[in-house]
Amino acid sequence: MxxxxxxxxxxxxxxxxxxxxxxxxxxxxxxxxxxxxxxxxxxxxxxxxxxxxxxxxxxxxxxxxxxxxxxxxxxxxxxxxxxxxxxxxxxxxxxxxxxxxxxxxxVEKMLLYKHASSPNVNSINELFKKSLTVGVNRGSVFGDAFEQLRTQYANQVVLTGESKKRFILLNKQRINFLIDDSLVAQYFTKQYSNIMPAALVEPINVNxxxxxxxxxxxxxxxxxxxxxxxxxxxxxxxxxxxxxx
Known part of the structure; x- marks a missing residue:
């Protein structure tokens, strides 16, 4: 090559x-x-x-x-x-x-991440029903179930272009949660000690x-x-x- x-x-x-x-x-x-x-x-x-x-x-x-x-x-x-x-x-x-x-x-595994001060949720549905916000990548695919929720709760979905911006927003508590690739998140959670997986929530998408x-x-x-x-x-x-x- x-x-x-x-x-x-x-x-x-x-x-x-x-x-x-x-x-x-x-x-x-x-x-x-x-x-x-x-x-x-x-x-x-x-x-x-x-x-x-x-x-x-x-x-x-x-x-x-x-x-x-x-x-x-x-x-x-x-x-x-x-x-x-x-x-x-x-x-x-x-x-x-x-x-x-x-x-x-x-294979890509998309997980939900939270700030230490964010409330615990058991599912992505609960997140939206509690009027909480989630940052996601503009243009990414998260599966049919999430796409339906994203349409229904559009005002609670914050679109960003880069992972680093999502983690900055979550670290500053401008959003309550974010969805990102599990390997990418390993790097950013080392940088931001207040950010962690939402352990009670199943993977958003494995694709x-x-x-x-x-x-x-x-x-x-x-x-x-x-x-x-x-x-x-x-x-x-x-x-x-x-x-x-």
Missing amino acids: KILLFITLFTFSAFNAWGCTKTLTVATNESYWPPYVILKNNALGGTEIDVLKAIFKSSPYCLNFSVLPSSLRAFEELKQGRVDLIFAASKTAERAEYAHFTLPYR NVHFMLSKKTVTADDIAAINSYITNNKAVIERIYQSHQ
């Missing part, structure tokens, strides 16, 4: 483009999403980046990494064919209208995540090739994530 280097409006990549037969622009809206994505000194690192590099190593594809302002912007850019790939994507019928999805490459690729720029043959890379690198992928559990 070879990765290009250029910067255009928060666009970052790696090096040496010689030998590519196709270049894929990879979009993310996260600059600090440990352990998955960490932007430091104009270079992207983290487990998602390591997994992408492992999967595409020795492939004919090059990768550009572009950091965009929001997940909604990333999805729109992919829909229009201006970016090619989004990682850590949940598959939905709406997204499948304009995007291909690869085989899953990891396979995929690479999501634009139907405008990526072919079925490309998807078949990428699926083979995922399958052939399962052991490597598992080792990358296990090192952060």
Whole structure:
């Protein structure tokens, strides 16, 4: 695998483009999403980046990494064919209208987190019925049950673009709870000692995540090739994530 280097409006990549037969622009809206994505000194690192590099190593594809302002912007850019790939994507019928999805490459567990001063609740339903607020990522998928509640109690759902902002809001008690990926939360709960899992509440969503690729720029043959890379690198992928559990 070879990765290009250029910067255009928060666009970052790696090096040496010689030998590519196709270049894929990879979009993310996260600059600090440990352990998955960490932007430091104009270079992207983290487990998602390591997994992408492992999967595409020795492939004919090059990768550009572009950091965009929001997940909604990333999805729109992919829909229009201006970016090619989004990682850590949940598959939905709406997204499948304009995007291909690869085989899953990891499982995402979304949990509820609280401030030490937040009241205890036994379920997400109880949270909403008590008129409490919850911060969630704008554009994330949390399953059908939560989506119904989010529509019903829209005024109690605080949308944010980045995990770090949600944890700051919860630490300052601007919100009562938040929902986030369990591995991401491990990092932020070390930083904020007053934030902890809402232990009485079942996981909000446990879901396979995929690479999501634009139907405008990526072919079925490309998807078949990428699926083979995922399958052939399962052991490597598992080792990358296990090192952060």
